[in-house]
Amino acid sequence: SDDGYDALTSGLADLGLRIMNNPTEWGPAFAAMAHDHGAPADVVTFFDEMRVAPDWWHLVDPPHETVSDGDTIPIGDGRSLEVIYTPGHEIAHICLKDSTTGVLFSGDHVLPRITPYVGFEDPERDPNPLGNFMASLQRIVDGDHGVTYPAHGDIVERGSARAEQIILHHERRLNDTMGEIVDPATAWDVMGEIFRPNLDLFHKRLALRETLSHLELLVLDHRAHKGEEHGLWHYRRSH
Structure with missing residues (x-):
């Protein structure tokens, strides 16, 4: 509070x-x-x-080594981890797949009970975090991943199935967001309708950024327009 x-x-x-x-x-x-x-x-x-x-x-220590999508990281005994680039929660986020067991280490990309935070943090580095996140989730769906170890919470038995659930959640949230911009509305207005009203200021910061990630994706997909009115940005559903 x-x-x-x-x-x-x-x-x-x-x-x-x-x-x-x-x-x-x-x-x-x-x-x-x-x-x-x-x-x-x-x-x-x-x-x-x-x-x-x-x-x-x-x-913050600088990275000791950088990796790219598709790289393999040897971990001994003939085993390695495959790098899967999964931007969205963070633009540099990766998942790792054990080459021997097939186990996926999903970090913050696939979580068991909550949907990962995907906020509009830095438009210069990542102008479409939600679009990137959903595309990254689709890679996990297509990979037919089973046992998945997330950064938070319990082991996920069917990682691909959980990734598909998260995609569906955001598709519903995008539809809900569309319903709030029939008339021009600010991101703050939309946030107040989409999220529960008793959020503290810390969580309102997160909710505003999440709302913006959905609104900006709608604009990029030509499902919404963005324009300035009275010194504030407003969004309106395309007709």
Whole structure:
């Protein structure tokens, strides 16, 4: 809750600690985007005040090795892991398939009980995260994967079947989103109709980005139009 967040930040401050944030997720850049998509002033102010700790980035180690789709990673005893490029949840996301057992390590791509977060995070790097995610899921469906180890939750016995369920969820969500833009609406307006109303501000940030990923896919598919009205972006279903 918002009160819980305030208590947390206050307690951390008493210990000389602070929350460190990714600059693409919080701070002025995201606050400006939230404003442009209809977020109210108090919410924009909250997002803007979530500043990035200046000493955050040195904590992230550079990659030791990069891989590409189709690469194999030897793991000993004649076994290897096949790299399957699966952008969507994150543009650099990969799954790994054990060449001997066929087991799939799906990371955040296929989860057992929830649908992975697919937000409109960085349009310059990935202007269509949801479209990429659904195409990546289709690769898992087509691969007829069985036992799947996700990054969160229980083992999935039929990875391809679960991937198909997630695709269907987003197809339904796209249809629901279309229903909310018969008349021009901001992403914030659509989010308020699609998601439950009692979200805290942290989850509203995620919900807004998820809503944008659906709206932007509809625009790219020519199922919706995007235009500026009164200084805010509005979306409307194509007729």
